Amino acid sequence: MEAFSLERVANTGETLELVWSDGLVQHIPWSDLRRKCPCAVCQVEREKPTLVEPVKPANLLAVIDRAETLPIRLTSFRAVGNYAYAISFSDGHSSGIYSLSTLRQIGN
Known part of the structure; x- marks a missing residue:
């Protein structure tokens, strides 16, 4: 992949807007960035084999934390x-360091 630099980076509220030196403009939703986090912990989680769970009765409701129902948002964004x-x-996740090539791939 050819190395491109970023001309502009902006938080649009819902997405990360990236304007690349070759003129490409990408809008990446925060949820996509979170789901594709490149940190070691997230990579291991994605590579775990999925186990087939027994079917649960339909009348049981899963108890989830309120934070799990909220959309993912950016809390910090800094250059490395x-x-x-x-x-x-x-x-609360903050261990991902996204290289420029990773950002470009996620946006495609």
Whole structure:
């Protein structure tokens, strides 16, 4: 992949807007960035085999934390040198460092 630089980075409220040196403009939803986090913990989680769980009776309701019902939001976004960005999310996750090539791939 050819190395492109970022001309502009903006938080549009719902997405991360990236304007690349080749003119490409990408709008990446925060939920996509969170789901595709490149940190080691998230990579291991994505690679875990999925186990088939027994069917539960339909009348049981899952108890979830209120935070799980809220949309993912950005809480922190900072440059790491000139090659990546560290992004923190509203669910407390903050260990992902997104290289420019990773951001470009996620946006495609």
